[in-house]
Amino acid sequence: MPIGAAARAEPATPVTWGVAPSGKSGPNGRSSFTYKLDPGAVLTDYAAISNYSAQPITVDVYASDALTTATGAFDLLPAAQKPTDVGSWVAFEPAYRRMVIPSKSRMDVPFRIRVPENATPGDHAGGIVASIASPESDDQGNRVRVDRRVGARIYLRVTGEMLPALSVEQTEARYTGNLNPFGPGSLTVTYRVRNTGNVRLTGRPQVHVAGPLGLGSGTTQLADLPELLPGGVFTTTVRVDRIRPLVRLDLDLGVMPVPVGDQGIGTTMASRSATVWALPWPQLVLLLLIVVASWLMIRRRRAIARALADARAQGRADAMASARTTEPTDGTADHSPTETARGSS
Known part of the structure; x- marks a missing residue:
C-alpha cells in the first residue's frame, strides 16, 4: 500500500487518487501529519483527498496504526484489523467516512485526534487512508473484493521521557x-x-x-x-x-x-x-601438499643413497673376489732354480 503517494486502481476504467496533509483551504506543503502533544490533548486537522481521474470515485476514509515490515519498510495494518494505538485516536465525522469525490477535484476532510490521558510517552505512528474497493476475478475465476488504498503518515509524539534503545x-x-x-x-x-x-x-x-x-x-x-x-x-x-x-x-x-x-x-x-x-582449508591443503612433496623427495633421496651404497658395497665385493681368483691354489711357493758351486778335490 503506497503511503504518502497517489495510487492507481485497475477497474474497467483506471482511476488515480491521493491523500495529503491539508488545512481548511487545501494542502499546506506538509509531507506527513506530525504532532507533539500532551496526554489528554485534542487537535483538529485536515486531510486532502484528491481524485485525479476523469470520473467520480467512492472512497472509504479511516485511520490505522503503522508497523515496520520484515524488510524495514513503513506499512499500515491490514484493513480488516482494528487499530489500538494512534489510529484509534483519530475520528472522522460519519459523513466523511465514505465519500463520492467528483472527477478532477479535491475534498479537504476534517478529523479530530484525541490523545488518551494514559497514553505512553514517545512516538506513535499511523496513517490516514483513502481506500477504493472493487470486485475482480482471481486466477481461478472467482470473484473477490480487492481493496486498494493510499495514505499519508501520522507521526505523533506524546510528551514525557524519551527512551531511545x-x-x-x-x-x-x-x-x-x-x-x-x-x-x-x-x-x-x-x-x-x-x-x-x-x-x-x-x-x-x-x-x-x-x-x-x-x-x-x-x-x-x-x-x-x-x-x-x-x-x-x-x-x-x-x-x-x-x-x-x-x-x-x-x-x-x-x-x-x-x-x-x-x-x-x-x-x-x-x-x-x-x-x-x-x-584455513586452502592453506592446510597447500601445507599437506608441501609435506607430501617433501616426504616423497626425502624418500627418493634415501632410495638413491641406498642404491649408491649398495653399488659401492657390490663393487668392493666384486673387487675382492677378483683379487682372490688370481692367487695360487696348491699352497707351494714358486722359487727360481739356482746352481750350487762345486769345489775340486
Missing part, C-alpha cells in the same frame, strides 16, 4: 574461504535488531572481528539501518571482506541508535557477540 537479538556468522591460499576470505553476518525504546530510530551498525590473542583485529562500518518504529524488528545479512582464516574468530556486532529528526537525545550502543570457526 535498540537490542541486537540475534547474530550468526559464517566464514567463506578463498580458493587462493594466500588470499583472505569473507564473513557473512546475519543479525536481528529490535527497537525496544519509545522513539523512532535508525542505527549505525559496525562489526569488530579478531582472531586469537587479538590477531588480525579490525572494525568494519556497515550500512545504516532503516527507520524502525517502537517495537519494530529488522533482520539483515551483510558481507565483511578481507578476513583472514585464523581458525577461531571473535565477532562483536554493535549498533548505535540514532533518533529520527531529534539529535538531542542521548543513546547507548547495543551489541552482541558471536564466535565463528575460520579454518
Whole structure:
C-alpha cells in the first residue's frame, strides 16, 4: 500500500487518487501529519483527498496504526484489523467516512485526534487512508473484493521521557574461504535488531572481528539501518571482506541508535557477540601438499643413497673376489732354480 503517494486502481476504467496533509483551504506543503502533544490533548486537522481521474470515485476514509515490515519498510495494518494505538485516536465525522469525490477535484476532510490521558510517552505512528474497493476475478475465476488504498503518515509524539534503545537479538556468522591460499576470505553476518525504546530510530551498525590473542583485529562500518518504529524488528545479512582464516574468530556486532529528526537525545550502543570457526582449508591443503612433496623427495633421496651404497658395497665385493681368483691354489711357493758351486778335490 503506497503511503504518502497517489495510487492507481485497475477497474474497467483506471482511476488515480491521493491523500495529503491539508488545512481548511487545501494542502499546506506538509509531507506527513506530525504532532507533539500532551496526554489528554485534542487537535483538529485536515486531510486532502484528491481524485485525479476523469470520473467520480467512492472512497472509504479511516485511520490505522503503522508497523515496520520484515524488510524495514513503513506499512499500515491490514484493513480488516482494528487499530489500538494512534489510529484509534483519530475520528472522522460519519459523513466523511465514505465519500463520492467528483472527477478532477479535491475534498479537504476534517478529523479530530484525541490523545488518551494514559497514553505512553514517545512516538506513535499511523496513517490516514483513502481506500477504493472493487470486485475482480482471481486466477481461478472467482470473484473477490480487492481493496486498494493510499495514505499519508501520522507521526505523533506524546510528551514525557524519551527512551531511545535498540537490542541486537540475534547474530550468526559464517566464514567463506578463498580458493587462493594466500588470499583472505569473507564473513557473512546475519543479525536481528529490535527497537525496544519509545522513539523512532535508525542505527549505525559496525562489526569488530579478531582472531586469537587479538590477531588480525579490525572494525568494519556497515550500512545504516532503516527507520524502525517502537517495537519494530529488522533482520539483515551483510558481507565483511578481507578476513583472514585464523581458525577461531571473535565477532562483536554493535549498533548505535540514532533518533529520527531529534539529535538531542542521548543513546547507548547495543551489541552482541558471536564466535565463528575460520579454518584455513586452502592453506592446510597447500601445507599437506608441501609435506607430501617433501616426504616423497626425502624418500627418493634415501632410495638413491641406498642404491649408491649398495653399488659401492657390490663393487668392493666384486673387487675382492677378483683379487682372490688370481692367487695360487696348491699352497707351494714358486722359487727360481739356482746352481750350487762345486769345489775340486
